[in-house]
Amino acid sequence: MKIAKSSIGVFLIKISISVIGFLGTLYAATVIGAEGLGIYFLFTAVVSGASLFTSFGIGSATTKRVSEGQEQGEFLGAAFLMNLGLFFIISIFLIIFKEQIVSFIGVEILYYLIFVALLLKVFKKPISYSLKGERRVATGKSLSLVKDTTRVITWVILLTAGVGVLGLAVGYLAGYIVALIVGISLISISLRMPSKKHFKSIFDFSKYSWLGSVESKAFSWTDTIVLGLFVSPMYIGVYEVAWSISGLFYFVASALGSVLFPNVSHLASNGKTGQIKDMIEESLIYVAIIAFPGVVGAALIGEGVLRIYGEEFVIGYIVLTILIFSRLFNAFKSVIAKVINGMDRPDLSFRVYAVFLILNLTSNFLLVYLIGWVGAAIATTISIGVASVLAYKYIDSLIGIKIPKKEIGKEVFAAVVMGVVLYPIVQYTYLGLFETIALVVLGSAIYFGVLFAISSKIRNKMFGISKEIYKDMIK
16 A cells, blocks of 8 residues: 555656646647747757766666665765766767757757756756655655746746747756755755775666666657657657657556665565565556556547647647557556566666667667658557567566456456447547547546446555545645
């Protein structure tokens, strides 16, 4: 129940972040359109890509060591120095390839802001490592809420003033600055001067886990980088809006994964394998609980959802459906991979991440070249599907888990029932704003109504968690 409550807390924060992000992106889309958004997302893709080389798995390694409770300040100090050193190295490459980067993004001033963004990320990383390692996951996610709220407020102010794409980038930086200031006041671990053994300990873990940090980011920016080489910023803007919407259906898995890793790490260090097995089998019931209806819903009313952003975004409804399907696969893969890392087997996660990255990169180039921007979504889905199967194979070999097929089957059944009911309605309905919202509400009611009716296990769990959260709120 404790894991579930913690996950619900993280989930609610993520929902808040999503709502704020939705409103911010919606406003930006109406002001600067898909092409302006595309340029901004190219900027953030370069920042994210470069940021990987300032981490190299240091985050997972440091979170793991901090969660073990020994010499936490020294490990944070070592991680910060390693991140800072890598920042200076990657900056050299950014300077060397300035001309190519400016040409790729399309706006020169955004190139200079890449350095500011990377440095802010370096200073924020120890805060994230500390909060995750102490299992204060909800507190850590609240910083993301602060960051995104600041970003959107800055967007509204600057876009209203007519600043344009630059305003989006400035808002991105402002979010990190405020989150950094707030985060410093939240951490309880002080950075201390590390010794050689602390650097070595982080390196020994990160030499495998670095690919995990690459994979988690590459899942969101590989498509953008490849699309930037083949299609116009307008298509990238539409694609990224579809990608952000698909993220709504990944929240449960993301919340569970964030909570599971430090808890599994703690249990593994105490040899409690049985509890880890029970924990992951229970989690697998819920990781895709909103992804299944999401796929069906996108196929039926995805056009209406995208129309909220503007008529030019409607062309992305097929991409939206495919991307939500990829989120469904990733829901299972990400949770399993977190558990594998928590059990101190980053070598197995390394193999999963390697398969995904190689397959994703090659298939993205091939399919985007052959069939256009829809190919990026297909490539991502295929890659994450293969990685999910491999991740399950490894966790099964470690602790012999059983997939809760019965409960997952009920979720699929409820989603199908929802689709059957909605389909004839959609055929005779123009998907405007009001109609789309009404169908989303109706579909949600049908899905959860059917699911709770046929699954007492899920119903009792959801009601039990709700009661516990309510009790905590009124204390």
